[in-house]
Amino acid sequence: GAVVSQHPSRVICKSGTSVKIECRSLDFQATTMFWYRQFPKKSLMLMATSNEGSKATYEQGVEKDKFLINHASLTLSTLTVTSAHPEDSSFYICSAIEGEPPYEQYFGPGTRLTVT
Amino acid sequence: AQTVTQSQPEMSVQEAETVTLSCTYDTSENNYYLFWYKQPPSRQMILVIRQEAYKQQNATENRFSVNFQKAAKSFSLKISDSQLGDTAMYFCAFMKWGDSWGKLQFGAGTQVVVTP
Numbered sequence: 001g002a003v004v005s006q007h008p009s010r011v012i013c014k015s016g017t018s019v020k021i022e023c024r025s026l027d028f029q030a031t032t033m034f035w036y037r038q039f040p041k042k043s044l045m046l047m048a049t050s051n052e053g054s055k056a057t058y059e060q061g062v063e064k065d066k067f068l069i070n071h072a073s074l075t076l077s078t079l080t081v082t083s084a085h086p087e088d089s090s091f092y093i094c095s096a097i098e099g100e101p102p103y104e105q106y107f108g109p110g111t112r113l114t115v116t
Numbered sequence: 117a118q119t120v121t122q123s124q125p126e127m128s129v130q131e132a133e134t135v136t137l138s139c140t141y142d143t144s145e146n147n148y149y150l151f152w153y154k155q156p157p158s159r160q161m162i163l164v165i166r167q168e169a170y171k172q173q174n175a176t177e178n179r180f181s182v183n184f185q186k187a188a189k190s191f192s193l194k195i196s197d198s199q200l201g202d203t204a205m206y207f208c209a210f211m212k213w214g215d216s217w218g219k220l221q222f223g224a225g226t227q228v229v230v231t232p
Contacts, residue, residue, distance in 0.1 A: 031218075032217070032218050034218060034219065034220075038159075042224070042225075043207060043222045043223060043224050043225050044161075044207070044220075044222045045222075046219060046220065046221070049218070049219060091159065093159075093161065095161075095218070095220075097217065097218040101217055102149055102168075102211070102213070102217060103217055103218055105163070105218055105220075107160065107161035107162075109158070109159065109160050110159045110160070
């Protein structure tokens with residue numbers, strides 16, 4: 001099956017700094033990519049939908065200025081957590097869809113962010 | 117808005133036995149897809165099974181099968197002949213048909229522990 005990678009897999013940053021997480025579709029061009037957040041022992045919450053060349057669509061309650069999404073190409077989407085705080089610590093997962101509706105969806109392995 | 121409810125936080129089953137996970141959902145949509153995803157300790161999301169709402173026939177995938185009751189808005193997963201590798205968090209997910217392709221609404225998850 002298709003592969004989606006995320007980089008880095010783990011990152012520790014200091015409070016007030018920004019951190020960028022990359023999501024890449026390795027062997028296909030993704031129609032759309034999605035960003036999810038998962039708290040420990042909790043479910044995945046959709047944060048935003050990312051389409052190449054256009055602004056991301058954020059879910060209700062997600063701060064777009066805090067979580068900047070850039071979708072530079074059909075194979076790369078980035079999530080930048082700006083001015084990170086300890087409460088931003090979480091597991092961030094991206095996914096990408098390809099093909100025709102209802103599409104095949106592939107998940108990245110996730111990125112664990114710890115803000116100290 | 118859709119809601120997905122998984123009422124069993126944790127289920128334990130012995131190897132070779134069968135376990136059934138429950139999932140109910142609430143929607144006013146007529147066309148949609150339902151999924152079961154598995155998240156093992158590696159945190160990688162793995163698609164277990166997919167059901168199209170317009171299909172009456174229940175989906176099966178090897179040892180995994182669903183009982184889809186559209187009128188009752190119920191979508192349970194049966195794992196037969198459980199194996200140690202089935203130990204994971206299982207999430208039920210809902211996807212609307214149409215302009216929300218790829219956007220998944222997840223339930224809270226059920227932790228399945230398979231014991232020897």
